[in-house]
Amino acid sequence: MMTPPPLPPEALPIPRPPVDPTAPPVISVRDLHRTFGLVQAVRGISFDVLPGQVVGFIGANGAGKTTTMRMMATLDMPTAGTISVGGFDVLNDPSEVRRIVGWMPDSYGTYDNMTVLEYLDFFGRAHGFRATERAKRVREVMDFTDLTPIGDRMINKLSKGMGQRLCLGRTLLHDPQVLILDEPAAGLDPKARVEFKRLVRLLAAAKKTIFISSHILTELSEMCDTLLFIDAGQIVHHGAAEALDAHVGADAIVDVQVAGPIAALSDWISMQPGIALAETRKFGAAIRFEEASPEFLAATLRKMVLDGLPVTGFHRESRKLEDAFIDMIKKLQDQ
Numbered sequence: 001m002m003t004p005p006p007l008p009p010e011a012l013p014i015p016r017p018p019v020d021p022t023a024p025p026v027i028s029v030r031d032l033h034r035t036f037g038l039v040q041a042v043r044g045i046s047f048d049v050l051p052g053q054v055v056g057f058i059g060a061n062g063a064g065k066t067t068t069m070r071m072m073a074t075l076d077m078p079t080a081g082t083i084s085v086g087g088f089d090v091l092n093d094p095s096e097v098r099r100i101v102g103w104m105p106d107s108y109g110t111y112d113n114m115t116v117l118e119y120l121d122f123f124g125r126a127h128g129f130r131a132t133e134r135a136k137r138v139r140e141v142m143d144f145t146d147l148t149p150i151g152d153r154m155i156n157k158l159s160k161g162m163g164q165r166l167c168l169g170r171t172l173l174h175d176p177q178v179l180i181l182d183e184p185a186a187g188l189d190p191k192a193r194v195e196f197k198r199l200v201r202l203l204a205a206a207k208k209t210i211f212i213s214s215h216i217l218t219e220l221s222e223m224c225d226t227l228l229f230i231d232a233g234q235i236v237h238h239g240a241a242e243a244l245d246a247h248v249g250a251d252a253i254v255d256v257q258v259a260g261p262i263a264a265l266s267d268w269i270s271m272q273p274g275i276a277l278a279e280t281r282k283f284g285a286a287i288r289f290e291e292a293s294p295e296f297l298a299a300t301l302r303k304m305v306l307d308g309l310p311v312t313g314f315h316r317e318s319r320k321l322e323d324a325f326i327d328m329i330k331k332l333q334d335q
Contacts (some may be wrong), residue, residue, distance in 0.1 A: 014201045019052045019225060024087075026051045026178060026209050027072065032081035034067050034233075041067045043233035044081070049211060054204050056220035057213040059230040065213045066106070066182055068230070072211070073103040073180050085178055102176030106183040108167040110156045117142070117151040120169055127174045137173060145169040145199065161192030168199065179203065181212040197223055252292035256304070257284035257313030268309060275300060284313065 025048035034042040042064045049055050059065045070076040072083055074094040082089060088096040111119065120141060124134040142148045145165045150158070155166060164184055171179065181200075185193050200223050204210060214220050220227065229237040258265050265285055269277045274296070278286040289297060301314050 014198075014205050016201075016205045017052060017207055019050050021050065023051050025049055026086055027211065028082075028084045029068075029072070030082045032068065032071065032083060033079045034064075034071060034076065035079045040233055042071075042078075045230065045233070045235045046081075047228060047235060047238055049209060051209055052204070052207050053226065054200070054210045054212070054224045056217075056224035056227045057211060057230065058215075058217060058220065058227055059213075063230045064233040065230055069103075069180050069182050069211070069213060073101055074098055075103070099174070100177040102171040102174070102179045104167055104171040104179070104181040104184055106186060108163070108170070110163075112156060114155055115152050116147055116155055116158070116166055119155050119166065120147075120173065123170050124173055129173075141169045141172050144172070144202075146195075159192075160187050161189065161195065164188060164192070164196060165199070168196075172203075176208075178209045179211070181210065183213055183215070185214055252289040252297065253278055253317045254287045254289060254297065255281070255284065255313065255315045255317055256287055256311060257281075259310040259312050265309060268304070268307060272300070272303075286317070 027047075027049035029048070030046050032042055032045050033040070045064075045068065057065055057069070067076065071078050071090065072085065074090050074097050077091065082091075084090070085097045086100045088100075090097050114122070117138065120138045121134065124138050129137055139148070142151060145168055147162075147165055147169055150162060153162075155163070158166065168181075168184065171181075184200075185196050188196060200210060200212065204223075212220070212224070226238065226240055228235065256265065262280055262284060266277055266280060269275060269285065269287060274290045276288045276290075278288040280286075289300070297316065301311065304311050304314075
């Protein structure tokens with residue numbers, strides 16, 4: 001059974017065991033298709049997930065995320081292709097797959113006149129836990145998800161954040177090896193998102209393999225080892241967030257601050273090849289560089305100084321993951 005790891009102080013990192021790149025994949029998807037009438041929801045996707053990895057699954061509404069995840073969790077059947085989880089085929093061995101998979105949907109059913117404790121106890125019975133063992137397991141999960149203080153609260157009176165923690169608790173009851181979480185942070189306020197992200201990190205530290213979808217791309221990049229982008233039912237990128245810009249061939253935005261008239265900086269930019277004014281700012285401007293190499297950025301800064309511009313700040317801005325994703329989709333559509 002999963003023993004909840006101690007909760008480190010907020011300021012301390014949560015240590016994680018390294019992912020073994022030579023290990024056989026715990027999830028293997030090959031040439032997966034799913035059609036609904038004339039609609040091709042998933043179109044021939046393939047990917048692997050290694051044991052202990054945290055993979056972010058990203059795409060717009062209707063891109064095929066939930067359909068793919070439901071097939072991985074044995075809740076839907078592929079039109080073609082294969083999925084294996086823990087070495088078991090989702091079509092031939094669905095019971096074995098369900099034994100090692102914890103599925104957290106984007107919404108969960110609530111019941112009138114049922115408390116948090118009663119809800120988890122009900123699902124503990126459904127998983128086959130008996131008497132003392134069930135009570136122990138429910139308490140472990142409630143402690144881990146910080147639900148113990150609200151065990152007597154009616155579940156239809158919970159906030160969105162508490163409800164998501166309850167749904168995660170239900171998902172963890174049978175101590176699954178693989179967690180498939182569909183939009184778990186949707187609709188949460190900032191504090192609840194931070195709390196949920198911390199739970200995901202603790203689960204990763206407990207060697208769980210986590211496959212998680214979300215529209216909050218920046219937070220996914222912080223939590224996940226690798227990102228999997230899907231668009232119109234096809235995988236368009238699989239790799240670390242840092243590799244996304246290289247995949248897109250993106251330019252760079254640099255914030256330049258000057259001790260003097262901004263007009264002089266704007267005039268200088270207009271005369272230089274390979275750069276353009278993105279926007280003026282209170283103390284300078286944002287400059288778009290067509291070439292993002294460190295050498296080109298350094299040469300431009302040197303030229304600014306030699307040309308007499310009073311530069312007080314020169315900082316390359318981090319590219320928003322959302323912008324990189326949109327640019328990548330546009331590039332693919334133009335091909």
